[in-house]
Amino acid sequence: MTEKISQETVIKVSRLARLSLSPEQAEKMTAQLAGMLEHFRDIDALDLAGVEPMTQPYPIKNVLREDVEVESLNREEVLGQAPAAESGRFRVPPTIGFDV
């Protein structure tokens, strides 16, 4: 299938997933993921040419409703559950100056 997963890849994936793993966690995670991916190689033996991918079990298409106003969630109740809110909006830390 592919080469064995490296610790560098694990660290890159953890950034994509917005998880900050410590070096010890990254090492443990690398070993565990490598073990699982090794097990998952069993499907390499299958001939999957021409097989249509199955993304959902029950085919329902074009699920639309009439474009009419319906009651929505209460704004104060929603914002009241946010870690920080201000003037009817969610409040977040500065969005610039970060390192991806």
Added chain:
Amino acid sequence: MKKLVEIVAAVGGGSLTATSVLEEHLDRIKAREGEIHAFNLVTAEQARTDAAKIDADIKAGKSAGPLAGVPIALKDNMCTRGIETTCSSKILQGWKPPYDATVVGKLRAAGAVVVGKTNLDEFAMGSSTENSAFGPTKNPLDVSRVPGGSSGGSAAAVSAGFAAASLGSDTGGSIRQPAALCGVVGVKPTYGTVSRYGLVAFASSLDQIGPFTQDVRDAATLLEVIAGHDPLDSTSIPQPAASLVSVLDHGVKGMRIGRVTDLPEGCEPDVLARLEAAFDAMRDAGATIVDVKLPSLQYCLTAYYLIAPAEASSNLARYDGVRYGNRVDAPDLNAMYAATRESGFGEEVKRRIMLGTYALSAGYFDAYYGKALKVRRLIADDFASAYAKVDAILTPTSPSVAFKFGSKTDNPLAMYLCDVFTIPTNLAGHPAMSVPFGLGADSMPVGIQVLATTLGEQSMFKVAAELERAS
């Protein structure tokens, strides 16, 4: 312990009050919950208010609902307006949803009394409840053993008589496996039968809500109430709930029941012996046992553990410390996301987010996720061939009876293998249920799984009822 249908008859008929039924269950919670830890939250006061209202309505001559006075527990991943919903995760601790899940509204409208929110493996990821951030649930039949998972609290609550019934969610076996391990009935309906609106998403193409009950009739009664189309869930099947209670006494005479000849290995002999006894019972009741082959089943674990984490990594991206749940402050937005998620998620959840993110990432998508979706098709095709020949299939629910705490926590793959018989159903979107069928090793209960094709709930319940009569 009173069955759900007995409670409905007694409360509706006026021989018992909803309040007295509730107090009986609260007494059992008081006596044993400290030892079992089935609940993250017991909503005793709200339940007393709700029960008193039902009693007043009945006294005033209003018609009793189909679940009048039934104490019900909800897995703590179903939204309850104004009542804490945690998914047994630190990241959601304290969160009070601004709306009710559709199933919660249906239960209340039917006269059920919600007694609390039950413990689970964090975000429903696990097979033992050992991954709960708030500590494990114990198996009421032997507290040195796990109740199964992820809906372990819901299974334990019914097994211990804390509630007459409960709801769980099943993504790869999370209703059926704990039902088997705790000796109760657990049903995963056809995907799209029960609304997922307000069920906190784990893997959206696999998740389905279903009931835990003491017996098959109770399960049919409860499922009839919670099933049906919901415009708030775009994957909800647009047709009314099937009639299930009406078929329970039909028997299985003339039905064709499948025996899988290439079942994945690793099942304990005590469980396989009960499976053989189940086939004998079906034959005695007039069914024909037909051999079927499901060659792709051996790849189900791989397909599932690529697809479910991939969907989870996407679904759990929403826990970022902005709109709900907890936040760990940091100088900028990205640092806040990472600090919040690092502190809020447990080890297994992180492992699955990592696995899913990897399987979806550039360069690996086709090799892992893309391939898994094709294997999913092969598994569904295998089932389609089998269901051309049979009306239902029997397998074990779990490869073993309830295991001891700590015996699988160091080896994620060993834990994942607990779901080898339940996962294929979720991949195919079919219904399946676990029915207690005698005892296995150490006198612990064994569950037999009844599987049927899409919307084959009536066949499934006929077989389940017959199994129960024979057990």
